Structures are given as C-alpha cells and as structure tokens.
Amino acid sequence: MEQTPILKVGPFLLVTIQVDMHDRLVQRLQTDLAERITATGARGVLIDISGLDIVDSFIGRMFGDIAAQARILDAETVVVGMRPAVAITLVELGVRLQGVRTALNVEKGMDLLQAAVAGEEERVGGSPD
Amino acid sequence: MEVRRIEALPIRSSDDVVRVRRQAHNWASELGFSPVDLTKLVTAASEIARNTLEHGGGGSARVEEVRRGVRVGVRLTFEDQGPGIADIAQAMRDGFSTRRGMGLGLGGAKRLVDEFEIASQAGAGTKITMTRWK
Ligand SMILES: Nc1ncnc2c1ncn2[C@@H]1O[C@H](COP(=O)(O)OP(=O)(O)OP(=O)(O)O)[C@@H](O)[C@H]1O
Numbered sequence: 001m002e003q004t005p006i007l008k009v010g011p012f013l014l015v016t017i018q019v020d021m022h023d024r025l026v027q028r029l030q031t032d033l034a035e036r037i038t039a040t041g042a043r044g045v046l047i048d049i050s051g052l053d054i055v056d057s058f059i060g061r062m063f064g065d066i067a068a069q070a071r072i073l074d075a076e077t078v079v080v081g082m083r084p085a086v087a088i089t090l091v092e093l094g095v096r097l098q099g100v101r102t103a104l105n106v107e108k109g110m111d112l113l114q115a116a117v118a119g120e121e122e123r124v125g126g127s128p129d
Numbered sequence: 130m131e132v133r134r135i136e137a138l139p140i141r142s143s144d145d146v147v148r149v150r151r152q153a154h155n156w157a158s159e160l161g162f163s164p165v166d167l168t169k170l171v172t173a174a175s176e177i178a179r180n181t182l183e184h185g186g187g188g189s190a191r192v193e194e195v196r197r198g199v200r201v202g203v204r205l206t207f208e209d210q211g212p213g214i215a216d217i218a219q220a221m222r223d224g225f226s227t228r229r230g231m232g233l234g235l236g237g238a239k240r241l242v243d244e245f246e247i248a249s250q251a252g253a254g255t256k257i258t259m260t261r262w263k
C-alpha cells in the first residue's frame with residue numbers, strides 16, 4: 001500500500017506532503033507517525049504542506065488529531081508552508097486548526113520546534129522574527 | 130447558462146474523490162481562476178464529493194465548464210441515491226454531523242461557491258449543484 005515518507009531529521013520527524021492525498025492515505029500517515037514517534041523518541045513533527053493545493057475539513061481534522069496524538073507521546077507538531085489561498089479558504093470553510101502550530105516554512109518550523117524542546121518559556125511562534 | 134464541456138465521474142472510492150478534485154482544478158486553472166477562487170472551488174468539491182461517498186453511499190459527479198454572458202465558471206453536480214437528508218436546514222448548519230465529523234462540509238461548501246443548490250429527500254437521495262464564477 002502507498003505511504004507518505006517520514007524522514008528523521010535530528011530529534012524531529014519531517015513529513016513532506018507532495019501529492020493530492022486520498023483519505024485512506026491521510027489516515028495511514030496518522031498511524032505511521034504515531035509509530036515512528038514511539039520508535040524514534042522524536043520530540044517534534046514537522047508537516048510541510050507547501051505542495052498541497054487544498055486543505056479540506058478532513059485533512060484539517062487530521063492535523064488536529066496528529067498534533068493531539070503527538071502531544072500525548074511527548075512531541076510537538078508544526079504545520080508549515082500553507083499557501084495563502086489555502087489559509088483564506090480554511091477560514092471561510094470554518095476549520096480552526098485548534099491546537100495546531102503553524103510556521104511559514106520548514107526553517108521557521110524547525111526553530112519553533114527547537115525552542116519548544118529547549119523548554120523556553122517565552123511565547124514562541126506568536127510573532128514573526 | 131451555456132455548458133461548454135462536461136465530464137462525468139463516478140464516486141465510489143476515495144480515489145474518485147481525488148479525481149473529481151483534480152478535474153475541477155484543471156478546468157478552473159485553464160479558465161484562469163485566481164489561486165483563491167480555484168482553491169475555494171476545489172475545496173468545496175472535495176467536501177461534497179466526500180459526503181456523496183460517505184453519507185450517500187457513493188454516486189456520481191458532473192464537472193462542467195459554463196458561461197453566462199461574459200462570465201465563465203465551473204459548475205459541479207453531485208448525485209447519490211443514498212438515505213437523503215430529512216432536515217436540510219439542520220444538516221447545513223455548521224457543527225451538525227451525524228458521525229464524528231466537524232459538520233463543516235455542507236455549510237462550508239456553500240460559503241466557498243457563488244451558487245449552491247441542494248435537493249434531498251429522506252429515502253430518495255441527494256443532489257447538490259454548485260457554481261463558482263471566475
Ligand atoms: N449526500 C448525503 N446523503 C445523506 N446525508 C448527507 C449527505 N451529505 C450530508 N449529509 C448529512 O449532513 C450532515 C452534515 O454534513 P457535513 O458535510 O456538513 O458534515 P459531516 O460530513 O458530518 O462532517 P465533515 O464534513 O465536517 O467531516 C452529515 O453528517 C450527514 O448526516
């Protein structure tokens with residue numbers, strides 16, 4: 001069965017979503033990520049969606065579920081690279097992405113994860129640096 | 130409204146939902162939709178195609194390139210012979226879902242397009258037509 005590749009980058013996992021994913025592939029990714037977090041002891045998950053044309057309610061819910069699941073496994077999740085048109089559409093659709101952190105790109109997402117793992121108390125990600 | 134081309138697609142699996150999205154995407158892109166207009170159309174297509182599959186038990190989609198006067202657009206029609214919707218107003222409301230959904234599909238799709246029509250009856254299936262103009 002098809003799978004979305006999950007790369008280990010230092011203490012983090014990086015998922016780059018490039019294809020238009022059908023729902024079963026989305027669900028598969030969620031399970032695979034939980035397994036990889038446990039197997040590697042990763043402290044953070046970075047999901048790069050710069051290649052995604054759309055995020056609908058199903059994928060939006062998946063981001064929330066992944067973040068919640070990762071948190072229970074002691075890992076932070078950051079979704080990066082959302083296109084402006086996708087962000088505008090998500091708001092109109094009514095999807096709030098509660099509990100999901102976002103960053104502009106992979107680099108900024110990494111910074112956010114590193115800061116979170118370092119246990120910095122200051123509010124990270126709240127304003128662009 | 131003049132229909133310039135039509136593509137009919139079945140909706141029986143989640144791969145078919147992807148195909149409908151892609152078709153809507155390609156035609157909107159060929160018509161020169163802006164990224165925001167295109168994303169809204171394709172997202173609405175995704176929501177309703179998934180409803181057709183999951184709530185309607187599968188059905189069909191029709192993607193059409195349409196023109197009215199000087200305006201061009203994409204019209205999408207989804208039909209199923211599933212259980213239908215007894216209370217349409219309730220189903221359209223944000224947050225209403227008969228499963229563990231967010232209940233945003235119907236209301237959200239309506240907000241994302243310019244024209245939205247729904248016809249449904251308990252026991253007799255559902256038909257939804259939506260148009261987004263360039
Ligand atoms: N084609 C259909 N046939 C029968 N019932 C439908 C159909 N489409 C929608 N419904 C009903 O309307 C409700 C609301 O649909 P809507 O798409 O808004 O939310 P959802 O599919 O439950 O969740 P979400 O789309 O947010 O994942 C559904 O839970 C279902 O009961």
Ligand SMILES: [Mg+2]
Nearest residue numbers: 176180234235
């Ligand atoms: Mg739905």
